[in-house]
Each structure stands twice: as structure tokens, then as C-alpha cells.
Amino acid sequence: MKRPQLEHIVFGYVFMEVRGSNIQALLLDMQQKGVVLHDVFVKGDRGTVGVCLRDFDAFYPACRKHGVKLRFTSRSGMPFFIRKLRRRKAMLVGIALFFVALYGLGNVIWQVDVSGVEDDSRQLVIQAARELGVYPGSWKSKVPEPDVIQSRLLKKLPNLMWVGVQMDGSKVRIEAVPKVPDVQPLNKTPHDVIAGKPGVIRRVFANRGTVMVKPGQVVHPGDVVISGNLAGGTKWVPADGQVFAEVWYNTRITIPLQVNQSALTGNHVERDYLTLGGLNLRFWGWQQPDYQATYERDETSDWKLGGLTLPVQWKQVTLYEVSPAQVKQSEDDAARNALALAAQDVRGQMRGDGEILEQTVLHREVQHGKLYETILTKTDENIGVAASS
Template identity: 30%
Template sequence: MRGSWIHYLRGYVTVKLIGGDAERFLNEATAAGLLLWDIAYTGKGPLTFRVTVPDFFRLRPLLKRCGSRTRIAERRGLPFQMARLSRRKTFAAGMLGFVCALFVLSSLVWDVQVEGNRSISEETVLKAAREEGLYPFQWSFRLKDSSELARRLAGRLPDAAWVGVDKTGTKVSITIVESAKPEEKKPEGPRDLVASADAVVTKIVAENGRPKVKANQRVRKGDVLISGFIGEGERRKAVVSKGEVRGIVWYEYKVVSPLKRQVQTLTGETRDRTYLVIGNRALQITGYGAPPFGKSVIHGELKRLSLGNWTLPFGKLVEKEKELGLIEEKLTPAEAKEAGLKRAREAVLARSGSGSEIKAEKLLHEHTDNGKVVLNVLFEVEQSIATERPIIQTPN
């Protein structure tokens, strides 16, 4: 019980006993049922002890009998704290108002986030949540239990296999796991696979249909690679030919690469802006008046206030804007040549489709003209060369 919160609520004082018989005083105080603690007495100095405020006023008869008097060295506890606050009413009212405002604002939902959705739009999820009473600026105590809310949201979202709701402070996260649906396949008609370009076949794998060419065979654009006709005579029929055919295709490119180019870089000029963030809204408080940069990049850092495990809807956003400028960079002929070849490689791979691979490249011609390096390059690319061609059947 000694030094407990009960004593803090009642208030207690630290007392020095001056004069009289200290030993007799302690014996009579014990006999009277007074609770004294933290008693210190060396024999040379005064006796000191702590006593609650109600028991302090019961000491007067004992002090008279012992010929002693007291001096209060320290006052502690809620009654003295309240007495001090009563002398500063404006401060006390402000503190009380701040605590009330903090409690009210932390009891609201300030942000609702949707995670994991791909085909289900965020607007659809937020609309279903609103219909269940979950939306920004809603009172937290009015929300249903998280598991019940998740179950009801799942009933409103038929394309979701599972819905989870997690509330952390003033933020609510809705996690969506969507149902796996088989891909809808369009009906396919009989077809041949034909060459999309002149090439030399390097690989042919026929999943359906009859292969008409072999590896290392040269084909021209439009030649049948895998036929959609199978069988002979009366058993001959048209099918959907499927398979993979790869071949070597040649591309010739003319590349013009300048010996000077403009490069975007940071100039070193920066500007800082500070925003006061309340919920999902921000109010700019610094960084006004400066003329805008022509080009710039902006990096922002958001810091929200927290109270224990609670994240409050207040914070500060600091934006740092950095100016971008253009500088002229001179290249050697070798550097310009390599930059031009790099662009040509990227272009030929984009043109030849996914899975393509440059097997060889040959520089046919190179010269410098009017501050530019001009190149003629022949690329040898292995790529898919099969394209679909429908089989048009005429009635007998």
C-alpha cells in the first residue's frame, strides 16, 4: 500500500518533526493507527516521514503531548495537482480540450484502403464497404466486428474468394483474394501455320496438324509450315494446326547517331515545401512564392503522429523539389557508334517479338557525316516465324 496510487489520489506530504520526543511520537502514532512510511531518523537531524493528508490533520493532539511541531517539506498527489491547475484555468481547459479532441479524432476512421484486387475495381469494393457502414469519417464504435464485416463484404463481392478486414488505429485495410476463373477461349476454326518472313528454319514442333518443313530448310514468306489438313482421301479433314516454328531472319538497319547529345541532369537548385496532413488532405504551410521550375523531380516524406500502437490522422509532409536541366554532352565516334548499335538492337528485338534472340550482327558500312555517325548493320535474329492463316473450305 505504501506509495501506491491510492495515496496519490488522497494526497500525501513529507513532514519534518522538529523538537520534542521523536520516539514517543512514533509510538503514539502507531497506537493511534496512523500510517507513516519512508521514516528516516539519524539521531542528529530531524525525524522525517510521509503521511496522507487526512492523517496529517490527526497529528495535532500527538504533537502537543510530545512537545513537537512539524514543517512540511514536500506536497504530492492529485489534490495538490488539481489545486495548482485551478490557479491556471486556461491551461487546464486547454489540456482537457486537447485530450477530448484527441479521443474524438482517434475514434474516427480516417482512411480505408483496398489491397490485393486486380479485376475487381477499387470503387466497387469501397461502394460495398460504404453500404456496410465502412467509410472515412465513420465512428469506429459504429463498425461491426472485423470478421462479421469481412463476411458481409464477401457476400456483396461475388468475384472475391476471400475478404479480410483489418483495423489499425484510424486506418482500415480491406484485403481481397479474387476467385480464379478459367480463361475464356474463343472458338477456333481450321488453319495453317505459315511463314511470316523469309527465313531458315531452326526448330519445328507440331502439336496439331502436319509439319511441311524441316530444320535447316529455307522458306519464303507465306510458305506453309504446319498444315491444317490431316489424313488422306475420304478421311482427309481440316484441323486447327498448333505448334512452334523458329527460324533465322535477317534485318538490315540504317542507324544515324549524333556526336553531340543533350542529357538531363540535376542543376543543384532545390525547394522545400511543408504540408500539414489531416486524414487524406494536406495544407501547405511553407514554400510559397518561388517561381516554378521548368522541369523537376519531387521526393516526399510523410511522417504521421503516433500514440503507442495508434497511428493518428495528423502528420507532416515534407516535399523536396529538385530542378532538372539539360547539358550538352560530346561523344567520341566510338561512343556514338556504340549508342547507335544499342538503339538498333533494341529496335530489332522489339520488331521481332518476344523470345527473339540476336545471333549475329555485321557492320556493312560506316562513315561520319556532318557531326553524325552513319551505320548500316545487318542483324541475324532467331525468332518465331509462324503466323496463322485460316483454311477456307468450300461446300462440296
């Protein structure tokens, strides 16, 4: 039930065995002098006494006076601990090293976070920050002030509207706001609307200008559809409107009826290597799977020390089992796919909104295990283009 008191921890505490016929007199003497004793146990002319190290200078002469012999059984508290530490230099060095490492590692930037921009811009921001000296592993003291980084980043990346840099301990947060591209001003110079593609006019909606064509009329690229000429040449305006015409597209499609496809079965084994220069030391993963075909994926760590890539890296290799599979499709399926592909192709060529009116297979042939098709697609789309003149 001995509870160490704060005084004993700070100033030290010694516990002794005492021997002598005058123990009672010693105790009385100490009590009268006001020296605090602890855990006094006396039996005959033997006993134990505990005393605070601070009071020992008063205790010891009294022992001599009363002819009491002492034997120390335990010492505790800070003074003894410090003396022990002095003897163990390595431990002191270790403690010092710990604090040095803690302080040193606390002064390193461990993470750079970029938020507010798309992935591709994020890479640019990270790259720009790296050029300014802000990257994981750089010293905080070498990094300029956040507002300096902000202005330099803005200068480096003209497509950003605003950049905010915040240092959070060992973490740097960069928040970027990209510029929104501004709206193109309307073309104010007088011009015509001409046909951009050959087609048969279906409907013309003119907002401004004189309509020069009739539904059913065939137009060729460059033909004026809506003229900017008003009132017989007295006034020229920028013509504007939508010209819907039927446009024909020819698409050639080739679809193989049989495809060799290798698929991952989901089975995989992992291997961990420690790479030393060019040497791979396998550390984990000794399983030898009996896969017929494998696909290997490596993932090597990027261990760095202050910007230098270490020669020692950890490599994780994953071997996936691959099962070769043949994907067959019937001629009908292939033809259906061909139509879908043709529609997709045509939609890519249409500008703006428009719709596919009709698809006709002009030619179909199966040769060398492939389906060849020529498909005519009729669309209804806006073919009007503002002429540059």
C-alpha cells in the same frame, strides 16, 4: 530520510510546529489514544509533529486542551493536491483535453497497408478502400466491419481472388490475393498452320498434320505450312507444329553523334517553406549557391484534417546543380550502337524464341551530325500461326 507512506499520500499529511509548555502531556495523551505521530522533535517548549490528516480531528482538540499552539509548515498528499487542482481549472481542463485527444486520435485510422498485390493493383485496392470509407484520417466508428469491407472490396475488384481485412488499433491491414489468369484451352477445332511472315523455310517440326513445305521454299504470309488435312481430305485435325524460317528485316537507324546532356553534379541545397494558401514563407535554407544551372524539385506535404486538405502545408524545395555536358561518340561507336539497336528492334518483332543469324549494313551515311544506317537482319524464327478457319 522521510519516506512518504501510502497512507499519507492517500489521506493527506500535515507537518506542524507546536509551541507550549505542555507538549509532553500532549504526546503522552496522543500515544495513549492510539493516534500515530510522526517526526516528533521537541526542544524545550517548542517542537515539530507530523500527523496523518485523518487523525487531525483527534489531534486538534487535544492541542486545545493542553494549550499547545500550532503552525502548519507543510501539507502533502492527495486531499491537498485535489484542492490545488480545483483552484487551477485550466490544468484540469488540460488533463481532460489530453484524455479526450488521446481517445479521439485513437479512434482514427492512421494507416492503410495493402500487401500481397503488385504496385498498380495496390493503388486500385487503396482507391477502392477509400471509396468504402477506409483511408488514413477516417473515423474508426464510421468504418464498416472487416468482413463487410472484405466482401465489398471483392465485389469492387473482380480481379482479386480473396481479400482479408484486419484492424490493428489505428492500422488497417488489407491482404489481397490476385486471380491468376487461367490457361487458355487448346484449340480443338480442325485448322491449318499458316505462315505469319514472309520467309525461307529452314526446318519444320510438325506435331500433328501434314507438312506442306520443304526447306528452302519461300513462303508468303497466309501460305499453308502444316495442313490439318489428313489422308487426302478424309480427316481434319487441328494442325500443330513449329515452322522455323529465315526472315529478313530492314531496320532504319538514326544515331546523333553528339548529344547535349545535362547531368546532376550531386550538389544541392534545400529550402523549407510553410505555404499558407498561395503564400510561401521560407523557414529554413538560406544558402544562395552559385550554380550555373539548376534543377528544382518540390515536395509538398499532404496535411489533412478529417478528409479536408489543410491550407497550411510544408513545402520542401531541393535545388540541384546541373552541369551541361556534351556526349560525343565516334562513327565506329555509333555504328556498333546502331547494330545493337537494330538487333533489339528485331527481337521485339520476333514472336517467341528465335535467333539472329546475321546483320548486314546496307547503307551508311553521316549527315547533319547524325549517322543514318539501314541494316538488314536475318533471323531464324518460328513463323507458324494457327489459322482461324
